[in-house]
Amino acid sequence: MDNKDISQAVISRLPRYHRYLGELKDNNVERISSQELSVLMKVTASQIRQDFNNFGGFGQQGYGYNVEYLYDEIGRILGMDHTHNLILIGAGNLGQALANYMNFARRGFVFKGIFDIDESVIGKNVSDMVVMPMSELEDFVRKNDIDIAVLTIPKTGAPEVAERLSRIGISGIWNFAHVDLNVPDNVQVENVHLSDSLMKLSYNINRYQEENN
Amino acid sequence: MDNKDISQAVISRLPRYHRYLGELKDNNVERISSQELSVLMKVTASQIRQDFNNFGGFGQQGYGYNVEYLYDEIGRILGMDHTHNLILIGAGNLGQALANYMNFARRGFVFKGIFDIDESVIGKNVSDMVVMPMSELEDFVRKNDIDIAVLTIPKTGAPEVAERLSRIGISGIWNFAHVDLNVPDNVQVENVHLSDSLMKLSYNINRYQEENN
């Protein structure tokens, strides 16, 4: 409602605030000022205060911010106060690594089902789940209250799968396929384009070396 | 040299241009105007021309851009004209998925060695490579002309490993550990914080649902 037009730049910084505050909390730090946090996180104190005040006044003049309260509030803003039900589409190695070993469940992201098109994988056990055929997708999503689909399939299949997911009203797609998905406004897409990330690293390496030949 | 202060915003868009141009090239498209590309990519033609002109004039008035030439030039800017030698540190599931199945070699990123601290993994074969103990890290990096280290280890170990890598002058770190690394200026870091990405998706899902309650 009042957080209607908060820029993605701000949103992108929230998980990092959340992480630092979680660590402070674990270290039993009770309060912190924007100035102290700015030193820790290497951003300006001004930006920290501006960012937080997008969501309301979390601090207190003369005192700073209560670490635990701020941690919880940012967590709530990010939706960490409730669980999300996920399905994995694509039971390959990357998919299995995400479902099995990343422990996203700790942050409330719980894998409920796994799908694949490969006949030789369907029926097998992955992370305590039996890999299902794609024909069961729609039924499973509806019956199990699935929020988010994780796409770890090759780019060729991704657009069609995204369309099927959109049609049954999935809320979000975490897209690891190397392609841009066109979905309606009610479906949120978050892309993880690993090779783009690697190319950016490559550029920055080159640039540094050219500047310091 | 002349590309000294190009913003990271521009750099972040280059891999996406590269991908679209590669697809156009594969479809035997010879030339494209900024206007046509803007429709395809859903960005403004103005931004496209500004972005390209950071690196020099790749187009021709009245004609547009030659697809193959532009693809090659952007590839060159991104360092796709030469190979990079990588090592993987952390032979867990995510690491194995990256080294084994992602086929980054196609883009010139070649895995040369794998390291782990776990005694039960050392000596085993992963992706045609024998997993080495961390004691061999420095020697291997020097002897094999390693550019980039891929960190797929828990956050607890990451800062120390990053320091060791910095000391022997690694060029880049592709960091999947959920922690910010403090390294000198000559080491480029590209972070892939998967849980941050997932939290951002969670936020955007929440926001949409609140706005359209």
Next chain:
DNA sequence: TAGATTGTTAATCGATTAACAATC
């Protein structure tokens, strides 16, 4: 040549930083 489209300058928009009054 006329038409098309770039390269580039100028205008606008948005995000970051600085400053300071409000207030705990």
Next chain:
DNA sequence: TAGATTGTTAATCGATTAACAATC
């Protein structure tokens, strides 16, 4: 109360978009 630090407004900076002269 005095000191500290927020919340918030104003100033600055940077990035995006618009406009158009240059030129193929």
